[in-house]
Amino acid sequence: MSRTYAGGPLERLEQWDDFLQSRYRPERKKEEFRVFDETSPAVVKDFYRQNHARQTVEFVRSKRAEYLPLRKGEMGIWEAMEKLNTLVDDSDPDTDLSQIDHNLQTAEAIRAAGHPRWMILTGFIHDLGKILCLYGEEQWAVVGDTFPVGCAWSDKIVFHEYFAANPDRHVPTYQTRCGIYEEGCGLDRVMLSWGHDEYLYHVTKPYLPEPAQYIIRYHSFYPAHREGAYGHLMTEHDREMFEWVRRFNPFDLYSKSDSRPRLEDLKPYYDELISEFFPPRIRW
Ligand code: FE
Numbered sequence: 001m002s003r004t005y006a007g008g009p010l011e012r013l014e015q016w017d018d019f020l021q022s023r024y025r026p027e028r029k030k031e032e033f034r035v036f037d038e039t040s041p042a043v044v045k046d047f048y049r050q051n052h053a054r055q056t057v058e059f060v061r062s063k064r065a066e067y068l069p070l071r072k073g074e075m076g077i078w079e080a081m082e083k084l085n086t087l088v089d090d091s092d093p094d095t096d097l098s099q100i101d102h103n104l105q106t107a108e109a110i111r112a113a114g115h116p117r118w119m120i121l122t123g124f125i126h127d128l129g130k131i132l133c134l135y136g137e138e139q140w141a142v143v144g145d146t147f148p149v150g151c152a153w154s155d156k157i158v159f160h161e162y163f164a165a166n167p168d169r170h171v172p173t174y175q176t177r178c179g180i181y182e183e184g185c186g187l188d189r190v191m192l193s194w195g196h197d198e199y200l201y202h203v204t205k206p207y208l209p210e211p212a213q214y215i216i217r218y219h220s221f222y223p224a225h226r227e228g229a230y231g232h233l234m235t236e237h238d239r240e241m242f243e244w245v246r247r248f249n250p251f252d253l254y255s256k257s258d259s260r261p262r263l264e265d266l267k268p269y270y271d272e273l274i275s276e277f278f279p280p281r282i283r284w
């Protein structure tokens with residue numbers, strides 16, 4: 001039996017991505033769209049049961065206070081990538097594609113589509129925040145669709161019914177449409193459920209252009225970028241920037257293929273690309 005690298009029901013973190021992919025299959029018909037409850041794997045349901053019950057305002061505040069001062073030390077991008085990979089190999093020796101492979105495939109697909117260098121780089125690093133697992137975070141606090149805490153949960157959030165077990169349900173100020181926020185206040189003021197997106201955003205924001213920051217920060221915010229929810233908390237600028245998040249999403253979801261990109265061949269290209277934007281070491 002393989003070891004797990006983060007506590008939780010998923011045998012491997014990629015099960016969440018696989019589930020996402022099946023939810024948003026390009027050929028999937030509208031009518032099939034909300035039926036994923038019955039057809040989705042039990043582990044995915046268990047995963048969301050935990051995620052929705054435990055991502056509270058208090059939990060998110062505590063994780064932000066713990067991680068966002070970036071006190072975990074300094075590391076280069078490659079070092080972080082290799083760390084993440086070791087972890088995955090450790091936990092699941094028979095998985096086909098590693099985290100590096102997923103990052104590389106995403107980046108290579110963006111590159112093949114002729115997008116700018118910053119976007120290729122964004123594809124390459126977008127999931128590095130999953131190293132939260134190395135710090136002992138459980139799966140439900142690392143991956144999964146993200147959503148605002150401190151205001152009413154949109155019914156567009158997958159497995160919405162599991163919020164019944166979330167203690168924030170009993171805090172009336174958290175249950176209104178805007179909750180602790182104001183209409184049109186901008187997403188920067190809104191706390192999303194804690195996970196790899198928000199963490200990596202804070203690690204990388206000094207070095208990347210704004211559209212890249214939005215992609216990293218909101219790529220798991222499916223209720224907004226795929227389902228159109230929470231527009232009332234956004235500014236016009238958020239809406240413009242979300243065009244990039246949407247443009248990025250298919251590369252994240254559909255670039256998986258069995259042919260493993262050859263890191264040996266691609267390494268010089270990505271070395272150069274990384275050093276164009278990042279210093280040798282950054283704070284984590
Ligand atoms: Fe991700």
Ligand code: FE
Nearest residue numbers: 102126127252
């Ligand atoms: Fe990804």
